Amino acid sequence: MIREDKDILNYIFSLEKKSSEYITLQHIKPMYKIIKQDHKTSNIYVLKSGITKCYLSTEDGNVFIQEFFGEGQLFGEVEAIHDTLSVCSVESINNVQVYAINKEYFRDLLATDKKFNNLILKTLTNKIAYKAHRHSYNQFNSIQSNIERLKKIFPELMQVISKQDIANYLGVTLRSLNRALKNQIEA
Amino acid sequence: MIREDKDILNYIFSLEKKSSEYITLQHIKPMYKIIKQDHKTSNIYVLKSGITKCYLSTEDGNVFIQEFFGEGQLFGEVEAIHDTLSVCSVESINNVQVYAINKEYFRDLLATDKKFNNLILKTLTNKIAYKAHRHSYNQFNSIQSNIERLKKIFPELMQVISKQDIANYLGVTLRSLNRALKNQIEA
DNA sequence: CGCGTAATTGAAAAGTATCAACACTGGTGG
DNA sequence: CCACCAGTGTTGATACTTTTCAATTACGCG
Numbered sequence: 001m002i003r004e005d006k007d008i009l010n011y012i013f014s015l016e017k018k019s020s021e022y023i024t025l026q027h028i029k030p031m032y033k034i035i036k037q038d039h040k041t042s043n044i045y046v047l048k049s050g051i052t053k054c055y056l057s058t059e060d061g062n063v064f065i066q067e068f069f070g071e072g073q074l075f076g077e078v079e080a081i082h083d084t085l086s087v088c089s090v091e092s093i094n095n096v097q098v099y100a101i102n103k104e105y106f107r108d109l110l111a112t113d114k115k116f117n118n119l120i121l122k123t124l125t126n127k128i129a130y131k132a133h134r135h136s137y138n139q140f141n142s143i144q145s146n147i148e149r150l151k152k153i154f155p156e157l158m159q160v161i162s163k164q165d166i167a168n169y170l171g172v173t174l175r176s177l178n179r180a181l182k183n184q185i186e187a
Numbered sequence: 188m189i190r191e192d193k194d195i196l197n198y199i200f201s202l203e204k205k206s207s208e209y210i211t212l213q214h215i216k217p218m219y220k221i222i223k224q225d226h227k228t229s230n231i232y233v234l235k236s237g238i239t240k241c242y243l244s245t246e247d248g249n250v251f252i253q254e255f256f257g258e259g260q261l262f263g264e265v266e267a268i269h270d271t272l273s274v275c276s277v278e279s280i281n282n283v284q285v286y287a288i289n290k291e292y293f294r295d296l297l298a299t300d301k302k303f304n305n306l307i308l309k310t311l312t313n314k315i316a317y318k319a320h321r322h323s324y325n326q327f328n329s330i331q332s333n334i335e336r337l338k339k340i341f342p343e344l345m346q347v348i349s350k351q352d353i354a355n356y357l358g359v360t361l362r363s364l365n366r367a368l369k370n371q372i373e374a
Numbered sequence: 375c376g377c378g379t380a381a382t383t384g385a386a387a388a389g390t391a392t393c394a395a396c397a398c399t400g401g402t403g404g
Numbered sequence: 405c406c407a408c409c410a411g412t413g414t415t416g417a418t419a420c421t422t423t424t425c426a427a428t429t430a431c432g433c434g
Contacts, residue, residue, distance in 0.1 A: 056323045064323040082312045087319055110308070114298065121297070124311040125265045129274050131318040136243045136251040138322075139358030142389070163413065171326035176390055178414060329421080350381065363422055365382060381430070388423070397414070404407085 001154045002051060002070040003130065008119055009072030012046045012099050015109075022105035028096040035076055035090040043100040044076040050096030053165060054088045065169040067130070068093070068161070074123055080106055093161065138171060143180040146170050188341045189238060189257040190317065195306055196259030199233045199286050202296075209292035215283040222263055222277040230287040231263040237283030240352060241275045252356040254317070255280070255348070261310050267293055280348065325358060330367040333357050 016023050025048065028034065035041055037057060047069050054075060055065040066088055069075060079086050080103050109116045138146065150157055150166070157166065167177040203210050212235065215221065222228055224244060234256050241262060242252040253275055256262060262277050267290050296303045325333065337344055337353070344353065354364040 056319060058323065058327055060327075062327045064326055066319055066322070078312045078315050081308050082316070084316075087316050111301065117304065121268050121308070121311070124308070124315065125269045127315050128265050128311065128318070129269070129271075131315065131322065132243060132253055132274055135253070135318065135322045135325075135358075136245065139251055139325075140245055140247075140249045173391055174413085175392080175415085179390085182415085360423055361381080362383085362424080366422085369382090375434105377433090379431085382428080384425105384427085386424085389421080391420070392418085394417095395415085397412100399412080400410095402407100402409085404405105 001150050001157075002068045003073060003126070004070040005072035005074065005123060005126075007072070008046055008074055008123060009048065011116065011119055012101070016099065019105065022102040024100050026098050026100050028092045028098060030092055030094050030096075032092045032096075033089055034092065034096075034098065035079075035086050035088070037087070037089040038085050041076050041079045041086050042103055044074065044080050044103060044106045045090070046099040046101065047071055047073045047075075048097040048099055051093045051160065052090050052096060053093055053169075054090045055168065056088050063168045064171060065165060067134075068169070074120075077106070077120065077123070081110070093165070143170060143172050143176055144184060147177070147180055147184065188337050188344075189255045190260060190313070191257040192259035192261065192310060192313075194259070195233055195261055195310060196235065198303065198306055199288070203286065206292065209289040211287050213285050213287050215279045215285060217279055217281050217283075219279045219283075220276055221279060221283075221285065222266075222273050222275070224274070224276040225272050228263050228266045228273050229290055231261065231267050231290060231293045232277070233286045233288065234258060234260045234262075235284040235286055238280045238347065239277050239283060240280055240356075241277045242355065243275050250355045251358055252352060254321075255356070261307075263290075264293070264307065264310070268297070280352070330357060330359050330363055331371060334364070334367055334371065 012023065016025075028050075034045060034052065049071060052069045052073075052075075053065050054067045054069060055063050057063050069090070075090050076086075078084075110120060111117075137149070141149070147166075147170070161169075163177060164174055167174045170177065199210065203212075215237075221232060221239065236258060239256045239260075239262075240252050241254045241256060242250050244250050256277070263273075265271075266273050297307060298304075324336070328336070334353075334357070337357075348356075350364060351361055354361045357364065
């Protein structure tokens, strides 16, 4: 559920020193919007520590959490490659450290650094495969089995992430989530 | 709903002549599995004409259609880049023509041909953005509005794609789809 | 014609959303 | 120190949506 990507993180770490003008480390408090949906982005980010949520808001005020990002996860890259306004918002959940990478520098790396290019390709395909499975699983399983699955792969779930966020991740109401949780205990 | 990708198609077309040993045009009948889930793949495909469906089957026999592919759409690339067994199955819906690209050649292109590399990056990010919006929309809207949306962006829907496939795309039962369609007419 | 696949429909059961009330917690100011 | 407030979490009752199960019809094709 909260994926990580050590390969990216290590690589960025190795770049950090020699490219300090393009890669800066930022310390961010909880509930800060690092990327705002439908806005222009000027950086690509790699999460060094903490957890963020990536979500999409609809016109009628609904929020759907696409994914929680863990260590090493990359975001803002879709916008940089595709040159569009931001697709999602990304917001810190706890205290977070991110490497902010200058967009032009990122594009440059992508064009000139084969190893980096390959890492990004892998990250993108990972994201695609992740989304495919996630959507499929969501559709066919009850709220209850979805929660059980989340708890299995991420036991600290309830301590770290608010109920509302979990509900928004599963695409259900908070009420339904609570009922499912209660039934689980009884069963 | 059925996306296309002329850029990829044109580029493959331009490569076809000089690389005929690695790129072959295949003519395929309806209901043929071009890629089988959980199997090794040896080609990457670009759809020249026709429509295919890309779907994921679950252990308990459910089928969830990720996407319908139209002209120029690429598939098998996730497996090639990531070097895994196939994530989804891809099956022809009508008569279909595909360019089958040798996997090694594809990787070679990706590493040496900057324009190609860039096209693939764009295609991957497109796919991610598409999936993000699709999943979100699916969650928050009733079956009825989902259908209305599909009909708007693809009016020939009902003539081209079976009801069962549409239901599997929306992640609902055929019964529910039929009820929604009937209500739509009455309203 | 007869067969298999696709499509349609009804009724009951299960799952979810909506609305609304109430409990718990950690801070803030009087 | 207590009262108050905002944010978060909990719970019940009811209405609505979707699935499940099952029966029937329509269609294309050898």
